[in-house]
Amino acid sequence: xxxxxxxxxxxxxxxxxxxxxxxxxxxxxxxxxxxxxxxxxxxxxxxxxxxxxxxxxxxxxxxxxxxxxxxxxxxxxxxxxxxxxxxxxxxxxxxxxxxxxxxxxxxxxxxxxxxxxxxxxxxxxxxxxxxxxxxxxxxxxx
Amino acid sequence: xxxxxxxxxxxxxxxxxxxxxxxxxxxxxxxxxxxxxxxxxxxxxxxxxxxxxxxxxxxxxxxxxxxxxxxxxxxxxxxxxxxxxxxxxxxxxxxxxxxxxxxxxxxxxxxxxxxxxxxxxxxxxxxxxxxxxxxxxxxxxx
DNA sequence: AGAGCGAATTAGAACTATTCCAAATCCACG
DNA sequence: CGTGGATTTGGAATAGTTCTAATTCGCTCT
Numbered sequence: 267x268x269x270x271x272x273x274x275x276x277x278x279x280x281x282x283x284x285x286x287x288x289x290x291x292x293x294x295x296x297x298x299x300x301x302x303x304x305x306x307x308x309x310x311x312x313x314x315x316x317x318x319x320x321x322x323x324x325x326x327x328x329x330x331x332x333x334x335x336x337x338x339x340x341x342x343x344x345x346x347x348x349x350x351x352x353x354x355x356x357x358x359x360x361x362x363x364x365x366x367x368x369x370x371x372x373x374x375x376x377x378x379x380x381x382x383x384x385x386x387x388x389x390x391x392x393x394x395x396x397x398x399x400x401x402x403x404x405x406x407x408x
Numbered sequence: 409x410x411x412x413x414x415x416x417x418x419x420x421x422x423x424x425x426x427x428x429x430x431x432x433x434x435x436x437x438x439x440x441x442x443x444x445x446x447x448x449x450x451x452x453x454x455x456x457x458x459x460x461x462x463x464x465x466x467x468x469x470x471x472x473x474x475x476x477x478x479x480x481x482x483x484x485x486x487x488x489x490x491x492x493x494x495x496x497x498x499x500x501x502x503x504x505x506x507x508x509x510x511x512x513x514x515x516x517x518x519x520x521x522x523x524x525x526x527x528x529x530x531x532x533x534x535x536x537x538x539x540x541x542x543x544x545x546x547x548x549x550x
Numbered sequence: 551a552g553a554g555c556g557a558a559t560t561a562g563a564a565c566t567a568t569t570c571c572a573a574a575t576c577c578a579c580g
Numbered sequence: 581c582g583t584g585g586a587t588t589t590g591g592a593a594t595a596g597t598t599c600t601a602a603t604t605c606g607c608t609c610t
Contacts, residue, residue, distance in 0.1 A: 286558095287557065287606085289557095289558065289559085291559075292558095308596080308597080309596080321559095323559070324597095325559075325561075325599090326559055326560070329559075342489075344487060345486060347484075347486060347492055347568080348595085348596085349595080349596060349597090350489055350596085360525075362529070362533055365536070371533075373530070375528060376528065379524065382521065382525075383521060383540060384542075386502070386516075386517060386518065388515070390546060390547040390548065391504055391547075392544045392545050392546070392547070393504070393542040394544040394545075395542070395544070396543075397542075398525060398539070398540050399540075399541075400529065400535040400537070400538055401535065401537045401538075401539070402533065402534045402537070403534050404532060405533075429577080429578095429586065431576090431586095431587065431588085433587085434587095449567090450567080450568080451566095451567085463588095463589090465588070465589045466568095467570090467590075467591090468587080468588055470569080471588075490566090490567085491566080491567060491568090492567085492568085
């Protein structure tokens, strides 16, 4: 499931919270991520954004993605060699990587599971976030 | 905990299993990984290996690491932008990434946990492996 | 409305990690 | 001991990302 859709004001506020401005470019980049939640690379985002805003540069796409990550509207996903991917789903979830197709699916995580996993940490370790990645095959999904 | 130390014969056999030869370079690279289990990058491995075998090339280090990954003596670890890291610990374990120091620690995983985590997968998903990454701070470790 | 000013954007250069390539070398087998 | 396939090597090439310097944008303060 997608995160709650942000109003333009809430979006601007999230940026303002960390001292950044809202800009048309940042809105469009965020819009593109929300529209199709498939963990695109920066390059893929660039291609999609250019359809709405043909003058945008790749450097700006990187800048916008970084801004969105900073203000916690987007998460970065790095589970293999190769380009970083971006994920606007903010609910607690794991990623399932289908090795046959290369597709990535979000797996919702019930509250309990993260606590159970967190419990394996020995004394002295304090985790701020937990990331879980499955690899395997997914039968006829999407 | 480290994986059980391989005998040279068992090491050669693992390679042979997938149709690769043993070579001095591959032994040295593996030895370096076993000696200091700190998730080095290919470059770091290269530096360490050169002390024992000054003529080795970086391309060969990449080749050897790839060979070791193929025959499952080493795991690749990719949890952030930047160079791939290599891990010779084959026991089921998670990784804890200390954001303050950049250090990575292995966290042993009791059997039950992986099963519990696996149970969150909806019908149709079949996971061959599960990777768990913690991020946070570790008090006075190592 | 206009000036000033820091933030954001842009294009392209630079950089890093990795892979590719072609030539030289090694090694197992007949 | 010669042949063939695998491996190693150094350098060139590539992919993804970050950096840089110049321009533009858009508040804020008159």
